[in-house]
Amino acid sequence: MLAVVVCAWTRLSSARTGVALVYHQVGGKGGDARLEILAAVSGDSFRRQLRHLRRYYHVVPASELLDAVRSRRRGQRFPVAITFDDDLAGHAHDALPELQREGLTATFFLGGISLAGPHRFWWEDLQRAVDDRLIEPDAIPHVAEADVRAALERSPKAIFRVAAAIERLDRPQRADAADALRSAAGPPSADEGLRAANVQALIAGGAEVGFHTLRHDLLPALSDNELADALREGSDELAAVTGTRLEVISYPHGRADQRVADAARAAGFTYGFVTGRETVTADTNPLLIPRIPPALSPGRTALRLARAVASSGSP
Ligand SMILES: [Zn+2]
Numbered sequence: 001m002l003a004v005v006v007c008a009w010t011r012l013s014s015a016r017t018g019v020a021l022v023y024h025q026v027g028g029k030g031g032d033a034r035l036e037i038l039a040a041v042s043g044d045s046f047r048r049q050l051r052h053l054r055r056y057y058h059v060v061p062a063s064e065l066l067d068a069v070r071s072r073r074r075g076q077r078f079p080v081a082i083t084f085d086d087d088l089a090g091h092a093h094d095a096l097p098e099l100q101r102e103g104l105t106a107t108f109f110l111g112g113i114s115l116a117g118p119h120r121f122w123w124e125d126l127q128r129a130v131d132d133r134l135i136e137p138d139a140i141p142h143v144a145e146a147d148v149r150a151a152l153e154r155s156p157k158a159i160f161r162v163a164a165a166i167e168r169l170d171r172p173q174r175a176d177a178a179d180a181l182r183s184a185a186g187p188p189s190a191d192e193g194l195r196a197a198n199v200q201a202l203i204a205g206g207a208e209v210g211f212h213t214l215r216h217d218l219l220p221a222l223s224d225n226e227l228a229d230a231l232r233e234g235s236d237e238l239a240a241v242t243g244t245r246l247e248v249i250s251y252p253h254g255r256a257d258q259r260v261a262d263a264a265r266a267a268g269f270t271y272g273f274v275t276g277r278e279t280v281t282a283d284t285n286p287l288l289i290p291r292i293p294p295a296l297s298p299g300r301t302a303l304r305l306a307r308a309v310a311s312s313g314s315p
Contacts, residue, residue, distance in 0.1 A: 004056065004302070004306075008056075011075060011076070011077065011078070012074065012075065013074065013312075014072075014073065014074040015072075015281075015309070015312045016069050016070055016072050016281060016282040017069060017072070017078060017279050017280065017281055017308075017309050017312035018065055018066075018068060018069040018072070018078055018079035018080060018081070018279065018280045018281075018309075019057075019078065019079075019080050019081075019279055019280060019292055019305055019308050019309065020062065020065055020080070020081040020083055020273060020280060020289060020290065020291040020292065021080065021081070021082050021083060021291060021292055021293070021294050021301075021305075022083050022084070022085060022250070022254065022273070022275055022291035022292070022293055022294075023041060023046075023082070023083065023084045023085075023095070023293075023294060024038040024040075024084065024085055024086055024088065025038060025039075025040035025041070025088055025090050025094075026040060026041045026042075026043065026046040026084075026090060026094050026095050026098070027040060027041075027042070027043045027046065027090050027093070027094025027095070028040060028042060028043055028094070029042055029043075030042025030043075030044075030045060030296060031296070033296055034156035034157060035131075035154060035156065035159065036127060036159070037123050037126070037127055037159055037160060037163050038086075038123070039296060040090075041294060041296055042296070043094060043098070045296060045297055045298050045301075046094075046095070046098055047098055047101075047102075048298035049294060049298045049301050049302075050082075050098055050099065050101075050102040050104055051102060052298060052301075052302050053080055053082065053102075053104065053305075054102050054103070054104055056077065057077050057078055057079070057080040057305070058076065058077040058078065058079045058080065059079075059080050059081070059082060059104045059105060059106075060079050060080070060081055060105070061081065061105050061106075061107050061208040062081040062083050062107035062208060062210060062248050062271060062273065062289075063107070063208060063210075063247050063248050063270070063271055064079075064081075065079055065080075065081040065271075065280055065289065066271065066280065066284065066286055066289065069280050069281065069282055069284075070282045078309045080305070081106075081107060081291075082099070082104065082105075082106040082107070083106065083107045083108070083109060083210075083250065083273065083291060084106060084107070084108045084109065085109045085212055085250055085254075086109075086110075086111075086121065086212065086216075087110050087111055087112065087113055087114045087119065087193050087194040087212075088193075088194065089191055089192055089193060089194060089198070091108050091194060091198070091202060092194060092198040092199075092201050092202060095108075096201065096202055096205045096207065099205070099206075099207065100205055100206070105206050105207060105208065106207050106208070107207065107208040107209070107210055107248060108202050108207055108208070108209050108210070109209075109210045109211065109212040109248070109249070109250035109273070110194060110199065110209055110210070110211070110212055110238060111211070111212045111213050111214045111215070111216060111234060111238075112199075112214060112234045112235075112237055112238035112241070113193065113214055113215075113216075113234070114192070114193025114194050114195065115194070115195060115196045115199065115237065115238070115241060116195070116196070117193075117195075118187075118188040118189060118190055118191070118192045118193050119188055119192060119193040120185070120188035120192050120193070121216065122166065122174070122177070122178040122181055122182075123163050123166075124185075124192075125178070125181035125182050125184070125185035126140075126159070126162060126163060126166070126181050126185075127159070128185040129181055129184040129185045130148075130151045130152055130159055130162075132185075133152060134184040134185060134186075135148070135152075135180075135181070135184040137149035137152060139180055139184065140162070140166070140177050140180050140181065141173070141176040141177055141180055142165070142166075142169055142173045142176060142177055143162055143165045143166060143177060144161075144165065147161045147162050147165065148162055166178075167218055167253060168218070168221075170221070171217065196241045199238070199241050199242060200241060200242075203242055203243070203244075208248070209238070209242045209244070209246070210246060210247070210248035210249055210250060210273075211231075211234075211235050211238060211246045211248070211249045211250075211269070212249070212250050212252060213230050213231065213233070213234070213249075213251075213252055214230075214233045214234030214235075215230060215233070215234075216252040216253075217230050217252060218252060218253050218255060219231075219251050219252060219255065219256055219260045219263075220255055220256065220257050220259070220260055224259075224263070227259075227260065227263045228263060228266075228267065231249070231263055231264055231267035231269075232267055235267075245268075246268075246269070247269065247270045247271065248269065248270065248271045248272070248273070249264055249269045249271070249272050249273070250272070250273040250274075250291070251264075251272060251273070251274055253275075254273075254274050254275025254276070254291070255274060255275070256272060256274050256287075256288060258288075260272075261285060261287035261288050262287075264287050265287055269287065270286065271286050271287065271289060272286070272287035272288060272289065273289045273290075273291050274288055274289070274290055274291065275290070275291050275292075275293065276290030276291065276292070277290070277292060277308075278290040278292075278308075279292075279308045279309060279311070279312050281312065292304060292305075292308060
């Protein structure tokens with residue numbers, strides 16, 4: 001209720017503001033934000049979040065958000081882009097049907113790693129290995145044993161420390177850690193990831209597809225040459241499936257800096273998305289557009305959105 005009041009009140013403002021949201025997994029019973037690296041938003045919560053967005057905001061594809069922000073007039077709804085990261089089977093099976101039911105569009109940022117066969121990301125292997133106690137505390141190379149032990153003991157947020165440690169490793173070391181996690185968690189099942197047909201179903205269902213890089217490296221940590229490669233590798237293959245040029249990118253782990261933004265522009269991207277807590281304004285750098293993670297509950301997500309637009313200007 002409060003969120004609705006705040007939203008209605010701030011709509012009187014002429015602020016040229018909008019919000020981008022970044023989802024990962026949605027559907028089912030939902031996850032636990034203390035114990036899961038990317039806890040799923042439950043199917044019920046996602047449905048209610050979409051309903052709220054449809055009623056009170058102007059939902060646009062990520063590629064149109066900045067233009068919508070710049071052309072917003074007093075009294076108009078604030079523009080919002082609904083985005084998803086990673087090549088997750090749930091995008092096609094859970095997210096798309098709900099979006100279609102509400103008549104909303106969204107942008108899916110994909111790497112294309114599972115176009116031809118199943119794939120599971122290292123952090124998904126980590127989650128499984130910890131949840132099902134498939135790994136010993138000392139079994140992940142280059143990661144502190146104490147952190148892995150704490151995660152196995154279900155200490156709140158401990159698994160985030162393990163994931164952050166792996167994220168910071170350089171490529172060869174991260175490959176070591178990923179190998180250990182894969183051995184523990186086992187190979188992906190046949191339905192994991194997004195096949196070419198699933199990606200085409202997203203497009204046919206009215207969604208937009210952007211790039212998220214094939215190997216999901218932390219881009220600011222790469223050398224100039226590695227960065228240029230990461231922004232190109234796999235993009236032609238994904239574009240061949242979507243049948244469109246990939247105009248938008250979201251940076252892996254939501255992280256980019258000015259050098260990454262410049263490289264993305266040089267690689268042909270018009271808009272780039274990070275993860276942050278800020279709103280999008282007319283002055284936002286098109287290659288460094290922040291996206292706010294939704295809360296797991298619909299009420300808290302509504303409030304987070306209302307606060308964001310309210311912070312940008314009052315009537
Ligand atoms: Zn990602």
